[in-house]
Amino acid sequence: MFPLLKYTKEEIDGYFDRVTPDMVAASVASAKPGFFDLLNMISPAAYAFFDDIRERAAVERRRYYGKTVSVYAPLYIGNTCINSCRYCDFRSQHTGTVRRNLSIPEIEKEADAIRSSGIDSVLVVAGEDPRVNTVEHLADVGRCLKKRFSNLSLEVAPQTEDAYRRLFAAGYEALTCFQETYDRERYAYFHPAGPKSNYEFRLWTQLRAGRAGFRQLGCAFLLGLSPWRAEAASLAAHAIYLMKECYQAKIQFAFPRFCPTEGGGFQPEFPVGERDVELMMNAFRAAFPQCCMTVSTREAPAFRDRIVQSAADNMSAGSRVVPGGYAVLEQTGDTAQFTLSDRRPPKEVYEAIKANGQEVVFKNWDNRI
Template sequence: MHFDLANIQDILSNQDPRLTERLAQEAARITRQYFGRAISLYAPLYISNYCSCFCTYCGFNNHNHIPRLKLTADQIEQEMQKIAQSGIENILILTGESYQMTPLSYLKETVLISKKYFSSTALEIHPLEEEEYRELYLAGADSVTLYQETYNRSRYAEVHLAGKKKDYDFRYQAPERIARAGFRQISLGILLGISDLAEDLFALFSHLRHMEQTFPGVEYSLSFPRLRQIKGKDLSLSRIDDISFIKTICLARISFPRIGINLSTRESPTLRDHAIELGVTRISAGSNTSVGGYSTADPERQNPQFDIADSRSVPEMLRMLKDRRFDPVLTDWRRIDNT
């Protein structure tokens, strides 16, 4: 079932709670049919907050005066050990967008370490060239996450004021480079709160359709990070309310029955616990969004990319999932060498 822009606009602006409920019921039905009650768990690991870009909505932007950190190989290994101890098998490695401070060699080294501790390594990093992506894939990375943030070109230019990120097309075309490099999993997304939601949702769906048709062998997932507060400061540009957020997840599930839908700890426990009933299939647990945050005990010394709303640990998440009759999946594959 594919929605055009007018459908999406109608659905989002419709105030009737019964419509919301119908969407949710359909999304829930489809999710149960294609995923059963399996929910995958992952943890994010920020290894560097150096950034050469100025994105007006992000805590890491290069105009923000925060202590800049980049973990050494030993420190990365230490963070990974801590995360692995909690049982997590899927790791998402994140960096700010700095080609200089976190070059390919650094990323490759990180992936090689990650292979020792995790079944699956995902990367959320600055857009690269196809050859660079291929090196990371052959080193053992399995998945790349890359959000266009907004598909509205003029809005994109308004919020991305410096650095390579200003290049809309380089970013837009990156998923194709990622697929050609051999990656079998790609995650796309938009940042809710930057631009018109209906338009961005429609554009995101179109982008995903295009990728599905061009690279049908890749597994896709979607994320809908909602701009939130950072250390109490609200950096969002417009409010996307919970109802619209839930409708967004439902629309994604109904439009694409088999794709994964991720939900980070930007969202509250209540919302997350409900969202897994109607479309979300991958959630983070025990998260820390500061560089070196897993090993650093003192919260005052941390500078997160976003404030965490759901601080439940991995055991707490597993318990919640089991109580709600979900089937928590820490890993659903075993490593083989990427060729």
């Protein structure tokens, strides 16, 4: 569990079992839902209120985000990695993966391909490899991309606060770091070696980035590694803590559902169904109406088109999850980090958003510094 949460996993699980339909109804109607209202809305008793929770979420989403849907694309700059995450085909021991780190000219080529689709916001992704992805290199990448995009987000190995200051100065404003699982024992099992085996250093990543000036802090757990309700309680507690400590930043939630990688192999022990994800996303929107929420390309098109109407305000479009996947590689037979369910090109994603009566947003703020 998130270590500052006052309750044990057993107490949280016991609470879920005791939630009654009346408690769920009261939480859905609450003027300002709190932590326990969120738990009520994701409890087993909440399924009878599925449509009510969705409706409440849609009201909050409209209140804070109107009809807008922001779009972005991930840009994988490299997939060498010294970690050993048991569920990822980029792990150091996995021999079936073609390894590649893009040069700055190759990154520019990828960036131009993304930019030509209209997208103005990118998430820079890389495996953890301190031999390649030094702070200096990441800063160079940031300065190069900032000439092309309004908004840069970062999803790379956790850094020190000083490194985040330098990366913020280079143009990155948002950070994403999935805790993968808040359960310490399971975390140790899934991350047996490499720097990522340090649970604490990863856990306080958003705090360091927030203190360094980052404007948006992304939090998530990987759905499938541990029972999802207790993980969701930890995620909520983590977000509440960050909202107090880093009040100048916005929290962004993501709900990445574990999908088997192209090479097969790892299967999640606690698979999460689509209806569970939908309930959870709508409940988080109802309880954290002001926070950002993204829906990834791991989910199927119909689900994504539906969830941006009630919960998510942000979605990826036309994603490629291999380094060089947009323009550098002529054939994309390389191993992807995870399987994409939504393979629509960006234009089709934009059309689907418009068909919902919503508006595609490429850029929603300007950095005046």
